Amino acid sequence: MTTIIYIALILMAFGMLLSFIRFVKGPNTADRTVALDTLTTIGTAALVLLGYMFHRYIYVDVALIYAVLGFIGVIVIARYLEGAL
Amino acid sequence: MSAMEIIGAILLLIGSAFLFLGGLGIYRMPDTYNRLQAGTKATTLGAMSLILGVGFLEPSWMIKTLIIIIFIAYSNPISSHALARANYKRKHFPLILHGDVKEMDAYREVTEKEENKEEKK
């Protein structure tokens, strides 16, 4: 079981690394925001998995709040780019 | 290992593989809209599958994991939709590889109409 969790965590770490490269490189703000959105989603999943690994139930609540805040952040940035804010 | 654990482990592996593919899609695709396509779809199913896998491994967490799954499935498409529209309003037009630009980009007419309105004012 531990091996499977480690494999999953390594795959997710590579996904986060690739989207982080896009976050640094991205030609314009929208590209960076797309990368940020992906990072948030992968981070939510990683928090739930780490909570299972360490047997901490509170991590699941943290993941839920993180998902909500990431969603609101992306929406706010999108509204700002659109010029509606 | 019980049956629940095996299902959970398979879901974990599928989920993390799709999360990795989402990151790879974000890195490889040539313009913002295609990045949104790859990023949104792959990470949505990846996160849903991985969190459901944890729910199978730890059945007492099932209800809260289901709430997170519903929230992700509801919010990810909305944020990508908002980003796509904002990006178009900033005049970053999509990449067109084949065919006539006017014909392949049906949204251009809307933004042009808005521009004409503003010029008249």
Next chain:
Amino acid sequence: MKQLTLKEKAERFIINWVFLMLVWLMFTKTFFWQEVVVGAVTTMLISLASVPLFTCCTIKIFSPVRIFWIFYYFWVFLAALIMANFDVARRVLTPSLPINPGIVKFKTKLKTPFAKMVLANSITLTPGTLSVDIIGDTFYIHWIDVKTTDPDKAFKDIAEPFEKVLLKIF
């Protein structure tokens, strides 16, 4: 914004209250009376405040036929989501990136804003499509592999299986 009658207001209030209360019960995972009373009061205040802002559907949503169609829609949607992911995986892993992007438009027959939002979300999560904007009843869709620019044919390819079911629900 059009003026709401008292009946419509009551309908919106009850539906919002029921859904919020369901979410509250899922969060707390208990039927202990103090928790339920606190939840009932809080969700009642929130749904009272959101009456002029938001509605998802009419009270007809609770009829058994419609609940059956909601379940059916769930499976249609899940199948499309899994298909979409294998499609993305194939495109991302092919070294030459087989894409032919463009934006197409089509018209929908759905009326209520919430139904349009569900259709737009489903389109975003299905193979190779991403909804960019909705103006009135026209959808503008970014398509990663454009097969046709004709609105009717694009509608058949992208939205028909979802819209058929959504028309039965809403």
